[in-house]
Amino acid sequence: MKKQDRTKRTYVTKAIGTLMAKVMKPALNNRSMNHSQLILEWDQIVGPELARYSQPERLFFQTPKGQQEEGTLTIRVTSGAALEFQHLTGLLMERINQFFGYRALTRITLKHGLRVSAIVKKTAPLADPARQEKVDALTQGLPDDMRSSLATIGLRVK
Numbered sequence: 001m002k003k004q005d006r007t008k009r010t011y012v013t014k015a016i017g018t019l020m021a022k023v024m025k026p027a028l029n030n031r032s033m034n035h036s037q038l039i040l041e042w043d044q045i046v047g048p049e050l051a052r053y054s055q056p057e058r059l060f061f062q063t064p065k066g067q068q069e070e071g072t073l074t075i076r077v078t079s080g081a082a083l084e085f086q087h088l089t090g091l092l093m094e095r096i097n098q099f100f101g102y103r104a105l106t107r108i109t110l111k112h113g114l115r116v117s118a119i120v121k122k123t124a125p126l127a128d129p130a131r132q133e134k135v136d137a138l139t140q141g142l143p144d145d146m147r148s149s150l151a152t153i154g155l156r157v158k
Contacts, residue, residue: 038073038096045099046092053081057111072107079112086110131155 038059043051058074073096077085085092089108097103135154139147 038099041099045095050081050085050088050092053078054085069103070106071104072109073105074109074111076113077110078114082110082112 038045038056042054042056046054055076056073057076059071060074061069061071075085075092089110093105093108096105132155135151138154139150142150
């Protein structure tokens with residue numbers, strides 16, 4: 001029986017940001033390159049504080065095809081942060097245009113709504129008391145940091 005030639009796998013830890021482009025590519029194929037970059041780099045462009053309450057939704061250019069100038073960006077913003085974003089539209093436009101390296105945007109429109117990641121996020125189910133007692137008994141005598149980590153895993157595994 002012949003041995004099959006297999007490529008050697010390397011188990012190297014990689015940052016998730018380096019893998020995101022490969023994962024997001026099929027979902028972003030029907031969007032422009034600028035819009036794809038904007039979605040992937042949104043946290044870095046506007047900063048983590050503003051990114052928590054917003055998400056770029058649509059990038060539209062009214063110029064003839066091929067020219068991506070004087071565009072309009074629609075941003076989905078949570079209702080509580082909409083007023084702040086309205087006041088910061090000039091700054092946001094400046095940051096986004098700086099990111100692209102040219103005057104890509106001339107207008108920003110805000111749309112009220114939840115971020116997609118906020119809608120998808122699920123809460124962890126509460127553990128029943130019997131399971132909690134069993135996990136406590138199994139982790140008894142371990143160092144505190146290890147005990148809390150194993151207890152968290154034990155309560156979530158079904």
